[in-house]
Each structure stands twice: as structure tokens, then as C-alpha cells.
Amino acid sequence: MDLITPEVGLIFWQTIVFLVLMLVLAKFAWKPILGAVKSREESINEALASAEDARKEMQNLKADNEKLLQEARVERDEILKEARQLKEKMIAEAESDAQQKADRIVAKAKESIETEKRAAMADIKNQVATLSIEIAEKVIGKELSTEEKQHQMIEKMLNDATLN
Amino acid sequence: MQPNLEPIILSRTGTMIAHKSLKIIVTFTLALALLPLNAFAKADPQAKESKDEFNPTDMILHHIGDSHGWHFFGEGDSSFTLPLPVILLTEDGLVTFMSSKFHHDTEGEYVVEADGGRFVNYHEDIYRLDEGAERLKFNEDHVAINASKPWDFSITKNVAAIFLTVILMLIFFFGLAGHHRKNKNAPAGFNNILETLVLFVRDEIARPQIGDKKYMKFMPFLLTVFFFIWITNLLGLLPGAANVTGNIAVTVSLGLFTLALILINGNRDFWQHTLWMPGIPTFVKPILAIVEVLGLIIKPVALMIRLFANITAGHIIILSLIGLIFILESAGVAGISVPFALFITILELLVAFLQAFIFTMLSALFIGMAVAEHEHH
Numbered sequence: 001m002d003l004i005t006p007e008v009g010l011i012f013w014q015t016i017v018f019l020v021l022m023l024v025l026a027k028f029a030w031k032p033i034l035g036a037v038k039s040r041e042e043s044i045n046e047a048l049a050s051a052e053d054a055r056k057e058m059q060n061l062k063a064d065n066e067k068l069l070q071e072a073r074v075e076r077d078e079i080l081k082e083a084r085q086l087k088e089k090m091i092a093e094a095e096s097d098a099q100q101k102a103d104r105i106v107a108k109a110k111e112s113i114e115t116e117k118r119a120a121m122a123d124i125k126n127q128v129a130t131l132s133i134e135i136a137e138k139v140i141g142k143e144l145s146t147e148e149k150q151h152q153m154i155e156k157m158l159n160d161a162t163l164n
Numbered sequence: 165m166q167p168n169l170e171p172i173i174l175s176r177t178g179t180m181i182a183h184k185s186l187k188i189i190v191t192f193t194l195a196l197a198l199l200p201l202n203a204f205a206k207a208d209p210q211a212k213e214s215k216d217e218f219n220p221t222d223m224i225l226h227h228i229g230d231s232h233g234w235h236f237f238g239e240g241d242s243s244f245t246l247p248l249p250v251i252l253l254t255e256d257g258l259v260t261f262m263s264s265k266f267h268h269d270t271e272g273e274y275v276v277e278a279d280g281g282r283f284v285n286y287h288e289d290i291y292r293l294d295e296g297a298e299r300l301k302f303n304e305d306h307v308a309i310n311a312s313k314p315w316d317f318s319i320t321k322n323v324a325a326i327f328l329t330v331i332l333m334l335i336f337f338f339g340l341a342g343h344h345r346k347n348k349n350a351p352a353g354f355n356n357i358l359e360t361l362v363l364f365v366r367d368e369i370a371r372p373q374i375g376d377k378k379y380m381k382f383m384p385f386l387l388t389v390f391f392f393i394w395i396t397n398l399l400g401l402l403p404g405a406a407n408v409t410g411n412i413a414v415t416v417s418l419g420l421f422t423l424a425l426i427l428i429n430g431n432r433d434f435w436q437h438t439l440w441m442p443g444i445p446t447f448v449k450p451i452l453a454i455v456e457v458l459g460l461i462i463k464p465v466a467l468m469i470r471l472f473a474n475i476t477a478g479h480i481i482i483l484s485l486i487g488l489i490f491i492l493e494s495a496g497v498a499g500i501s502v503p504f505a506l507f508i509t510i511l512e513l514l515v516a517f518l519q520a521f522i523f524t525m526l527s528a529l530f531i532g533m534a535v536a537e538h539e540h541h
Contacts, residue, residue: 003228003412006416007413008315008316009315010322010414011413011414014326014417018392018417022385025337029341030337030362033362036344036348039348
């Protein structure tokens with residue numbers, strides 16, 4: 001058996017066996033293996049792509065949230081500002097209202113004091129008049145027994161009367 | 165002189181382990197340069213006298229060659245040899261018998277009678293003796309004069325080893341395919357290794373060489389040829405194993421597959437560029453056609469020779485190193501030649517993969533060239 005002379009028998013067996021091996025493996029091994037590997041690679045790629053999508057979505061959501069938060073903050077500030085303004089306005093209104101009321105009360109009080117005073121004066125005058133008349137009656141009764149005395153009396157009373 | 169050298173070799177062997185491989189090589193080269201001269205000078209005259217004298221060429225050729233039985237160890241009738249079927253196609257039809265009927269004889273002495281024919285095994289070639297012939301006789305040109313050579317389709321050691329590779333591949337890849345049938349996950353353990361290798365062939369060999377569109381069609385061939393060569397190469401490194409991929413018949417068959425795929429799948433562009441190259445003066449075209457057709461044949465021939473030569477060379481180196489022990493008739497040589505044989509064996513592990521890769525790679529490249537779509541000029 002020479003080293004470099006190919007033997008027909010071995011070529012025959014190698015060719016037949018290799019051909020059969022290749023066909024059998026192609027159908028029952030290579031095809032399912034390569035198919036499975038390919039579908040796995042596809043699913044991995046898909047998973048990666050969807051993960052990337054999810055990441056982007058997350059980013060969008062986060063940005064949205066940030067935006068919403070910002071808006072809320074601005075709104076809150078506005079509300080607070082409005083509330084403060086309202087408070088100030090209310091205080092101011094209440095103050096002016098109170099002032100008016102107080103003024104009115106004071107005015108009324110003054111008015112009523114005036115009225116009372118007048119009434120009191122009138123009353124006093126009446127009482128003085130009455131008293132004067134009574135005194136006068138008594139005095140008249142006692143003093144005006146003579147004409148001279150009457151004159152003196154009148155004179156005196158007139159002098160007193162101007163004291164008011 | 166030889167006994168004086170032994171202690172030197174031994175002392176060298178002792179220190180060798182500590183040194184780096186470069187130093188080992190230098191030491192070894194020195195030993196190789198000095199010793200065989202004496203050994204051969206001493207051995208040659210005796211070789212002619214005694215038939216039992218160790219003949220390294222016969223030993224090596226016997227080990228790397230094919231045989232009708234699978235010999236493991238032992239000599240003659242006490243040897244442990246797996247008998248294999250001998251299948252012969254003679255003029256009178258198929259003749260089959262077990263190789264054990266030759267009783268380990270390869271010198272053409274033991275005559276086996278089967279189906280009316282008388283057969284002898286002479287150096288693993290089986291001859292059918294002519295009527296009345298008792299012993300095989302040769303003329304000066306070493307052609308048998310009293311016997312004919314039937315077609316030999318025996319299940320030889322190499323064929324049995326091919327079957328072994330086939331069985332292993334079927335177990336491996338049916339296992340991997342079975343995993344994929346059952347679940348969609350990536351496989352673990354050994355199946356994962358196999359799948360990685362399958363993907364290696366697909367992504368590093370087929371896709372770059374043939375192109376994304378067409379590679380799937382050639383994957384069965386490329387995968388089968390890659391794993392067949394690699395597994396066979398590795399099995400061939402085992403002690404007592406057959407030298408299958410280092411047999412020219414096997415590589416011729418594999419090369420023919422590549423050639424057939426190129427011829428069958430070559431597209432219009434490929435044939436045009438091979439037979440009638442466009443864009444050059446007409447009178448050059450026939451000359452170039454001859455060159456191209458030669459190239460077409462040389463490509464697979466280079467493939468088959470590369471694989472055969474690499475694997476055979478590796479085996480020859482290992483056997484030569486071991487053979488040195490017997491040539492020099494000194495056990496001390498083993499101290500050098502065994503580590504070297506081990507080193508070469510480890511190197512052969514790499515070569516086993518490399519040659520499978522190169523064969524597959526170049527097959528893919530040639531197929532890729534044959535199916536390539538050219539951008540039109």
C-alpha cells in the first residue's frame with residue numbers, strides 16, 4: 001500500500017460515507033441547529049430592540065413627568081401668589097370697612113350726644129322755667145306786696161336772667 | 165562510542181526540564197546530529213543479515229498506512245488485532261471474509277481460500293493467486309506474475325475509523341439538534357461547545373467567504389467537512405488509531421467534493437471568467453482559459469495534498485522520534501524523544517484544528533469565488 005497512491009476502495013467508502021453523513025446531518029442536524037440558532041439570534045435582536053424602545057419610552061415618560069412637575073410647581077406658585085394677593089385685599093377691605101363702621105358709629109354717637117344734650121338743655125330750661133315760675137309765685141306772693149318791691153324784684157330778676 | 169554518550173544524554177535530559185523549549189530544541193538538534201551517524205553506521209551492515217532488525221521506514225509506513233485489520237498491540241499471532249471484513253470484487257463476483265483469516269500475515273505467505281478464490285495479503289495489498297500458483301511471485305518491476313489484484317472494497321482500518329467518526333458526529337449533532345427541538349434556550353456544556361463551533365464555521369468561514377445571500381446553501385457541506393476532518397484528526401492522534409486524514413484517498417475524496425461543488429454551483433460569470441475572460445485581447449483568451457482551467461483543478465488538488473501532507477508529516481515526526489529509541493537501541497534516548505514526541509503531539513492538536521479550519525476555509529473561498537456576483541464592468 002503506497003503512501004501517495006490513492007486506493008479505490010477507500011475513496012469509494014469515504015465518498016459514500018461522507019455523502020450519506022452530509023445528507024443525514026443536513027436534514028436532521030444542521031437544518032434544525034442553524035434554524036434554532038437563527039431564530040434565537042432574531043429573538044435576541046428583537047429583545048434588544050424592544051429594550052431600547054422601552055428605554056426611550058422611559059426617557060420620554062421621565063421628561064413628561066419633569067414637565068408636569070414643572071407645570072405643577074408654576075401653578076402652585078401662581079396659586080400661592082393669588083392667595084397672598086387675595087389675603088391682602090381682604091385685609092385691606094376689612095380694614096376700610098371697619099374704619100367706615102367705626103366712623104359711622106362715632107358720628108351716630110356724636111349725633112345722639114348732641115340730641116341728648118339738646119334735650120337735656122330743653123329739659124333744664126323747662127325745669128328752670130318751672131322753678132322760676134314757682135319761685136316767682138312764691139316771691140311774688142311774698143315780695144310783691146308792694147309796688148316798689150315789685151319793681152325791685154323785676155329789676156333784679158332781669159339782671160339775673162342775663163346770666164344764662 | 166555509544167555507551168559513552170548515554171550518560172551525557174541522560175544528564176542533559178535531567179537539566180532539560182528546567183530549561184525553556186528553545187534550549188531543548190538546541191540540545192535535541194545536537195543529539196540528533198551526533199548520534200544517528202554512529203547508530204546507522206553500526207546498524208546498516210546488520211540489517212541485511214537479520215530480518216528481525218528494526219527498520220524505521222517499514223515501521224513508520226506500516227503505522228501511517230491502511231491495513232485490513234485494526235492492530236492495537238503485540239506481535240504475530242499473539243497480537244491484539246480487531247478483525248475487519250475484507251470485501252473483494254473479483255471477476256467471479258463479491259468475495260468476503262474476515263481479515264483475521266490472514267493470521268496477521270502481510271508477507272503473502274498465508275493463503276486464504278474463499279469462494280473458490282485463493283487470496284494472499286502482501287503488504288496490505290490483497291492478491292488473488294492464479295490457478296496452481298502456490299506463492300506470490302514478482303518480476304523485476306515488482307508486478308505480480310502469478311496473481312491478479314481484485315478491486316478491494318474492504319472495511320479497512322481507515323474505513324472503520326471513518327465509521328467511528330461518523331458515529332461520533334451523529335451522536336454529537338443529533339444531541340445538539342435534539343436539544344434545540346426540545347427548548348429554545350442556548351445549550352449548556354458540551355452542546356454549547358458544539359454550537360459555538362457551528363457558529364464559528366458560519367460566522368468566520370461561510371459568511372465572509374461566500375456572502376450573506378448564498379452561504380446557507382453550502383453550510384451542510386462546510387460544517388460536515390470541518391467537523392469530519394477535525395474529529396478524524398483528533399482521533400488519529402490517539403495511540404493505535406488510524407491515519408485517516410493523512411491518507412491520500414480520503415483527502416482526494418474530500419477534495420473532489422469541493423471541486424464538484426465549484427463545478428455545479430459556478431455561475432455564468434464564473435464560467436465566463438474561466439473560459440473566455442472578458443476585457444483582454446482575443447488571442448490571450450485561449451491561453452488564459454488553459455491557465456484558469458488548470459487553476460480550477462489545482463485548487464482542490466492543493467487542498468487534498470495539504471491535508472494529507474500535514475497530517476502524515478505530523479505522524480511521521482512522532483513515529484521517527486519514538487523510532488530513534490529503537491534505532492539507537494538505547495532506552496536513554498527515550499528521555500529526549502518521548503518529551504519531544506509529546507511536544508509534537510500537542511502541536512498536532514493545534515494542527516488538527518488548523519487543517520480542518522484551512523480545508524473548510526479554502527473550500528468556502530473557492531465556492532465563494534464560483535458563486536460571486538460581479539459588479540458589472
